[in-house]
Amino acid sequence: MRVLVVEDEVKMAGLLKRGLEEEGYAVDTAGDGQEALWLATENPYDAVVLDVMLPDLDGFEVCKRLREAGRWSPVLMLTARDAVPDRVSGLDAGADDYLTKPFSFAELLARLRALVRRPPLERPTVLEVGDLRLDPAAHRVWRGETEVQLSAKEFALLETFMRRPGEVLSRFHLLEHCWDHGYENRSNVVDVYVRYLREKIDRPFGRTSLETVRGAGYRLA
Numbered sequence: 117m118r119v120l121v122v123e124d125e126v127k128m129a130g131l132l133k134r135g136l137e138e139e140g141y142a143v144d145t146a147g148d149g150q151e152a153l154w155l156a157t158e159n160p161y162d163a164v165v166l167d168v169m170l171p172d173l174d175g176f177e178v179c180k181r182l183r184e185a186g187r188w189s190p191v192l193m194l195t196a197r198d199a200v201p202d203r204v205s206g207l208d209a210g211a212d213d214y215l216t217k218p219f220s221f222a223e224l225l226a227r228l229r230a231l232v233r234r235p236p237l238e239r240p241t242v243l244e245v246g247d248l249r250l251d252p253a254a255h256r257v258w259r260g261e262t263e264v265q266l267s268a269k270e271f272a273l274l275e276t277f278m279r280r281p282g283e284v285l286s287r288f289h290l291l292e293h294c295w296d297h298g299y300e301n302r303s304n305v306v307d308v309y310v311r312y313l314r315e316k317i318d319r320p321f322g323r324t325s326l327e328t329v330r331g332a333g334y335r336l337a
Contacts, residue, residue, distance in 0.1 A: 117141050117162040119228070122167055123146075133145055136225075137268075142293070142295050147171075149174065152164075160292055165194060166192065175195070191210065194215050194216075213227050229253055264316050264317055265316070272294045274317065277326070286332060291305075294306075306334075
């Protein structure tokens, strides 16, 4: 999943980015409201972690403007202000959830998982495509009754395919959802990781579920 972290405290932003990346997320960061608005309107984030106290536009205003612009990525607000009126302001601005500092990183992860399961797209707790199952919370994958061990990035790529079974996903789409801006769009990193996935979820089981669609991308059949 690709996440935007909006946090003006450099140390906190670094901790969140590192922790989320270790869980397999692709993470971009913004240090102020204007940068956040630009990134969130230019990129298809699966979720936004948004601090309320920012040096220019506050988190309430950023969230409000994103919703007005038709950007509906789930927003998890972070704040040291836990008064009820502040929580109401955040939710009324279009936020989907609210977490008060200091917080447990495990809780933040759980809240993000809950947010990306919500409509408008159906996001079940455990994804199933044929006899392939993926549990986002436990970071576990099975082909039939056999558990398959994946790296964090392999897991993120497979999750992207399993949320859109049968659809042809372009290399650009996969880069957008599984890697951050450190990778060039011309990079062959997608092809490399698709090959890694095939070696783990298909070939040992005599399957060819991860298909190449010539000139278009890849599809999980």
